[in-house]
Amino acid sequence: MAERVEEALLLAAERVQHHHPFANxxxxxxxxxxYAESVAVVRPRDGGYLTFFNPRIIERSVEHDEQYEGCLSFFDVRGLVPRPLRIVVAHTGIDGVExxxxxxxxxARLVGHELDHLEGRLYTAHMRTPLMPVEEYLRIRKDWDYGQS
Known part of the structure; x- marks a missing residue:
């Protein structure tokens, strides 16, 4: 079952990436x-995929920053979202190893966004400012800092 869900997520991510490459x-x-299973896949901007089975954030840094985020759930808007600069995630691999x-x-931002989905939260729950139409966002957008993650 886990392999089937992972395969569906990877296929969906590939289709999205093919039609709209996301810079971040x-x-x-x-x-x-x-799917009811607690599984998420993340594709960092440099490619490759990370898969998380039964993930949970077990540590968050006190330090935060705010960046614009979007979501496949409602594609045409962006919002300024504060998130921790560092998180530690406990999860299981496809091999069953914790x-x-x-x-x-x-x-950390990208992983946190997806794990929020698994908890039933959208990024709009974290926002302090209104949503912005994607056309307006494209005039001011900047790439996220990926540091040494």
Whole structure:
């Protein structure tokens, strides 16, 4: 079952990336495709995929930054979202082995966004300012800092 869900998520991410390459990376959570399993895939901007089974954030840095985020759930708007600059995620690999992975900067943001989906939260729940039409966002957008993540 886990392999089937992962395969569906990877296929969906590839299709999205083919039609609209996202400069800051992209991700898909199982519940976005109607699966009940707690699985998410993330594609950092430099390529490759990270898959998380039963993930949970177990540490968050006190330091935050705010960056614009978008979402495949409602594509035509962006919002300024504060997120921790560092997170540690406990998750299981496809091999069933428990892992802890640390993410910083832009990758922490990307992973955090997808794990929020698995908890039933959208990025709009974190916002302090209104949503912005994507056309307006494109005039001011900048790439996220991925640091040494």
């Amino acid at each position: 990376g992209l991700g898909v959570a199982a519940n976005q495709l109607g 892992r802890k992975s640390e993410f910083t900067a832009g990758l």
